[in-house]
Amino acid sequence: MGRGTYLAVEVSGAGRHPAAWRRPDAHPEALLTAPYHVGLAELAARSGADFVAVPDSFAPPGDDPDLVPLRLDAVAIAARVAPVVTGVGLVPSVTVTHTEPFHTSKAIATLDIVSAGRAGWEPVVSRTPAEAELFGRKPAAPPEELWREAADAVEVVVRLWDSWEDDAVIRDVATGRYVDRDKLHYIDFTGDFFSVKGPSITPRSPQAHPLVVLRGDEPEALPVAGRWADVVRVAAADLAAAHSARQRVRAAVAAAGRDPDDVAVLLDVEVLLGADAGSARRELDALDAHHELAASSLRVVHTADALVDMIAEAVASGAADGVTVVPLVLPGGLRMIADDVTPRLVDRGLRPPVAPGTTLRDRFGLPRPANHFTGANA
Amino acid sequence: MTGKKQIHLAAHFPGVNNTTVWSDPESGSQTDFASFVHFAQTAERGLFDFLFLAEGLRLREHRGRIHDLDVVGRPDTLTVLNAIAAVTTHLGLGGTLNTTFNEPYELAKQLASLDHLSGGRAAWNLVTSSDAFTGENFRRGGFLRPEQRYERAQEILDATRELWLSWAEDAVVADRERGVFVRDGGAPVVEHRGEQFSFAGRFSLPPTPQGHPVLIQSGDSDAGREFGARTADAIFSRHGTLEAGQAFYRDLKGRLPRYGRAERDVTILPATTFVIGDTAEEAEGLAAQVRRAQVSPQTAIAFLEQVWGRDLSDYDPDGPLPDVDPDPEGVSITRGRVRHEKDTLAVARQWRELAEAKGGLSIRELIIETTARQSFVGTPRQVAEQMDTYVQENASDGFILVPHLVPGGLDEFVERVVPELQDRGSYRTEYTGSTLRHHLGLARPTAGAPSARAAG
Numbered sequence A: 001m002g003r004g005t006y007l008a009v010e011v012s013g014a015g016r017h018p019a020a021w022r023r024p025d026a027h028p029e030a031l032l033t034a035p036y037h038v039g040l041a042e043l044a045a046r047s048g049a050d051f052v053a054v055p056d057s058f059a060p061p062g063d064d065p066d067l068v069p070l071r072l073d074a075v076a077i078a079a080r081v082a083p084v085v086t087g088v089g090l091v092p093s094v095t096v097t098h099t100e101p102f103h104t105s106k107a108i109a110t111l112d113i114v115s116a117g118r119a120g121w122e123p124v125v126s127r128t129p130a131e132a133e134l135f136g137r138k139p140a141a142p143p144e145e146l147w148r149e150a151a152d153a154v155e156v157v158v159r160l161w162d163s164w165e166d167d168a169v170i171r172d173v174a175t176g177r178y179v180d181r182d183k184l185h186y187i188d189f190t191g192d193f194f195s196v197k198g199p200s201i202t203p204r205s206p207q208a209h210p211l212v213v214l215r216g217d218e219p220e221a222l223p224v225a226g227r228w229a230d231v232v233r234v235a236a237a238d239l240a241a242a243h244s245a246r247q248r249v250r251a252a253v254a255a256a257g258r259d260p261d262d263v264a265v266l267l268d269v270e271v272l273l274g275a276d277a278g279s280a281r282r283e284l285d286a287l288d289a290h291h292e293l294a295a296s297s298l299r300v301v302h303t304a305d306a307l308v309d310m311i312a313e314a315v316a317s318g319a320a321d322g323v324t325v326v327p328l329v330l331p332g333g334l335r336m337i338a339d340d341v342t343p344r345l346v347d348r349g350l351r352p353p354v355a356p357g358t359t360l361r362d363r364f365g366l367p368r369p370a371n372h373f374t375g376a377n378a
Numbered sequence B: 001m002t003g004k005k006q007i008h009l010a011a012h013f014p015g016v017n018n019t020t021v022w023s024d025p026e027s028g029s030q031t032d033f034a035s036f037v038h039f040a041q042t043a044e045r046g047l048f049d050f051l052f053l054a055e056g057l058r059l060r061e062h063r064g065r066i067h068d069l070d071v072v073g074r075p076d077t078l079t080v081l082n083a084i085a086a087v088t089t090h091l092g093l094g095g096t097l098n099t100t101f102n103e104p105y106e107l108a109k110q111l112a113s114l115d116h117l118s119g120g121r122a123a124w125n126l127v128t129s130s131d132a133f134t135g136e137n138f139r140r141g142g143f144l145r146p147e148q149r150y151e152r153a154q155e156i157l158d159a160t161r162e163l164w165l166s167w168a169e170d171a172v173v174a175d176r177e178r179g180v181f182v183r184d185g186g187a188p189v190v191e192h193r194g195e196q197f198s199f200a201g202r203f204s205l206p207p208t209p210q211g212h213p214v215l216i217q218s219g220d221s222d223a224g225r226e227f228g229a230r231t232a233d234a235i236f237s238r239h240g241t242l243e244a245g246q247a248f249y250r251d252l253k254g255r256l257p258r259y260g261r262a263e264r265d266v267t268i269l270p271a272t273t274f275v276i277g278d279t280a281e282e283a284e285g286l287a288a289q290v291r292r293a294q295v296s297p298q299t300a301i302a303f304l305e306q307v308w309g310r311d312l313s314d315y316d317p318d319g320p321l322p323d324v325d326p327d328p329e330g331v332s333i334t335r336g337r338v339r340h341e342k343d344t345l346a347v348a349r350q351w352r353e354l355a356e357a358k359g360g361l362s363i364r365e366l367i368i369e370t371t372a373r374q375s376f377v378g379t380p381r382q383v384a385e386q387m388d389t390y391v392q393e394n395a396s397d398g399f400i401l402v403p404h405l406v407p408g409g410l411d412e413f414v415e416r417v418v419p420e421l422q423d424r425g426s427y428r429t430e431y432t433g434s435t436l437r438h439h440l441g442l443a444r445p446t447a448g449a450p451s452a453r454a455a456g
């Protein structure tokens, strides 16, 4: 296990709250522009977060005029900010239900290349008939099937990352050979849902295996997280529930024959901070008056101190290894993390400084993995 | 500003074929992001219309094994283009994306995302390779009969355009007071029912700063040309000589009226190589060196095996052509590269005659002679002059330059040839707009109609 308390932030649109775009400090007209996303990533980097989670899905927009129906591709956002915002990991969600694992593998490897080793991804499933209809290739499936397919997709993505050994490019002028083809590997994956031959068209990336982040909420998702996740995200209404969720994840990791201490469990925390509890509450009430949002996980609508106390308690009590802060409003919610929350976490010794040039795997204490195929052709 | 026809330039990042010289000491990484930054920023300094990335979705094989003599491996097209957008401000960003192994809704979202995040600089080169060999990497598999590949390409393009243009231009109002983000009930439902795809739903993005990405086409068959004439904003052609270029230009532009399009609606850009020297002699000498580097002894044999369809590894690359004839059954010796089917016996006969006529060329010399001629060789002024002549005489509207070195292959051209083109009044001296459609002089697309030129 790495060090201390992990901190991730989720950034999407104007914030998790559906009415967030109506606040005076929101930028609803800029949601599709690069400067807006660069600005959010800079705030995340300034907050010292281990990574920015960029959610994505194919869930089509509804027809409610007061909701923001925009959704940019998350890998595109991460790649756009990668060269100009350093010092923070980038973890876009990528759906695996209707998409091609071959494309996903090279996209995330390339994100790792353009970010100099700061890439991860969160594989997500497409559950709804509406999403299935956008592809028209197969009907929506129940969770058990969705996650079985997701496990195959993750396996293919990871195997393709290994399909090039690190030293495959040899540039041997004497024999005229650019690559040593004994160091390129067919993955020959065959499963219930698809088969993929390989090798990838993209060489092995700086981290070799960009971080795999998976949700561990559903029973059907747990075996996949247990087998493949480097980091698991959970939702829980309170710390007691979070504690149980973390134990379930650790049991799934152990069941897959891995060491539970190698997998960090991060608790989602929806956050809206104010100078005092009352003003934070009033801000939320104003948003809820437009469009009510039920909490999806533990929520801190309070002060920076209250959030820091909650994070410290969560980690000290074994309820989580860290948190994913989900700001209800952006960019203001993230600015307060950077300005008010992180300095307090540092003061309490919960967030040691991170050296420049650190990879995302480094931040989680994960070594660069050996290649699954090494020696296979020897 | 003169009334002279203006040259359009694009830059092809050197890729996975033997044009790219990896054995040169100056040759850098093919995948490090720094190489892409250097190359793209050089193109932007040269005021190019766009950067261009090719794509191949399966590593090429030769005689049943991965072809190891050329550059192998490249980053993901869309991801690296999004990253390049961060280090450039005006340069168009053109990516090759296959129409067979992608689904329209996903592709529409990915390309529109690149176009939004780059401020309207995206271009899509639609390619139709549909072979089962490549299909082994995909859910879809290699399911398309060759004659269906442009049916699918047309349908995927129609579908993506429907999605891209499904929102009204002024749909987003973001009215905080009234609580209306999108007026008139939000995004409309797009329903597509076709032979290749059947889908329905709302798109998650409005039209981009340039409407939608610029469309490039590079197929060369009759069906490919027809597809290009009907839908493309730019054509990437392989007809590089003056005569062949003029014939292709006439043919392609002649197809446009059928679709209600004008000559100026489509920009024709042949793949173009160049070598520059201080004197004509020096340039010729350098060009010969580059050709030798592009055709190593091993590469010469591999090229020969492609035509002969058999194992020729025992032949001496510095010796004469084989006495044995090509094996007509052996045509599938190379996989994963675009093949233009030919009568191999006729090619062999032609090559033997050529080798003989040139005083007994060796295998390697013959392959250099037949495959590695550069388009333009000379001093900066001579190269500029030749390029200008091509464009003014309607062999093309410009060029997609394919340098032989990563990442510095474009440096000298930008420093020395671009000013000559500017002096001739044939090339821009500054960017006058920020979108790729603006650079190409194209109007904003409207739903239903293919793209048209800006008025005036």
Ligand SMILES: Cc1cc2nc3c(=O)[nH]c(=O)nc-3n(C[C@H](O)[C@H](O)[C@H](O)COP(=O)(O)O)c2cc1C
Pocket (backbone or CB within 6 Å): B053, B054, B055, B056, B096, B098, B126, B127, B128, B129, B217, B218, B219, B220, B221, B222, B223, B224, B225, B236, B237, B238, B271, B338
């Ligand atoms: C100049 C040129 C460049 C091409 N680049 C690519 C490429 O990068 N990737 C690819 O899959 N196909 C590429 N192609 C292949 C074509 O787009 C097309 O799919 C193929 O030639 C088959 O269509 P056709 O029979 O109409 O030529 C290229 C073709 C030409 C002429």
